[in-house]
Amino acid sequence: MFEVQRLGKVAYQPTWDEQKNMVRALDEGQIQDQLLLLEHPHTVTLGRGSHIHHLLLSTQDYQSKGIDVVEIDRGGDVTYHGPGQLVGYPIFYLDHQKHDAHSYLRDLEQAIILALSSFGITAGRMEQHTGVWVNEEKVAAIGVKFHKARHKKGYITSHGFALNVNTDLRYFSTIVPCGITDYGVTSMSRILGKEVEMDEVVVEVESAMKQVFT
Incomplete structure (x- = not known):
């Protein structure tokens, strides 16, 4: 079982630093698996597979809009984080004999x-694109990143998922989200036609993670 930390609204860089600390602590047996649930201020992150032309604004334009741009060590391309989006960072130990990278995703x-x-939303997968989709729009x-454990066999995860709850989707127009041009993005509030209580979403995501990862 994992411990859940509900952190509220926190800046990106300190949370990334904390993930690194937790990966080390979990590897050394100082803590149990962790799930961080939080929101970030406006941030664009560039994963290891990012292409610079997927940033559609200049550095100055991002700054003027109050958007931080951060190069990070997860897989994947460019993505956006911001208010109204629930971000989850599982710091989990994966025994490579029981749980590989593909099954974890x-x-x-x-x-x-x-x-x-x-919430009455029917979502699913798209074979060629990691993520969760509703009517060919990513919600x-x-x-993620897989860290090879140093003190036992297997891997430890960091980074994770970003669920658009009440996200202002206009911010996605500043990037090519995940490098995908053929499909759009959506949010729970857009699908349901009303704002969604973030606390309720946190409860349901926590419950679902426990169902799947117990």
Whole structure:
């Protein structure tokens, strides 16, 4: 079982630093698995597979809009984080004999699909694109890093998922989200036609993660 930390609204860089600390602590047996649930201020992140032309504004334009741009060590391309989006960072130990990278990504997708179903939203997967989709629009992005454990066999995860709850989708127009040009993005509030209580989403996501990862 994992411990859940509900952090509220926190800046990106300190949270990334804390993930690194937790990966080390979990590897050394100082803590149990952790799930961080939070919101970030306006931030664009560039994963290891990012292409610079997927940033559609200049550095000065991002600054003028109050958007931080951060190069990070997860897989994947460019994505956006911001208010009204629930971000989850699982710091989990994966025994390589029981849980490989592919199945971990599918389980993250499944947890989000389960959580969305509790709000009456039918979501699913798209074979060629990691994430969770509703009618060919992405409602949740997933990008992770697998750290090879030093003190035991297997891997430890960091980074995770970003679920658009009440996200201002106009910010996605400043990037090519995940490098995908053929499909759009959506949010729970757009699908349901009303604002969604973030606390309720946190509860359902936490519950779904426990169902899938227990």
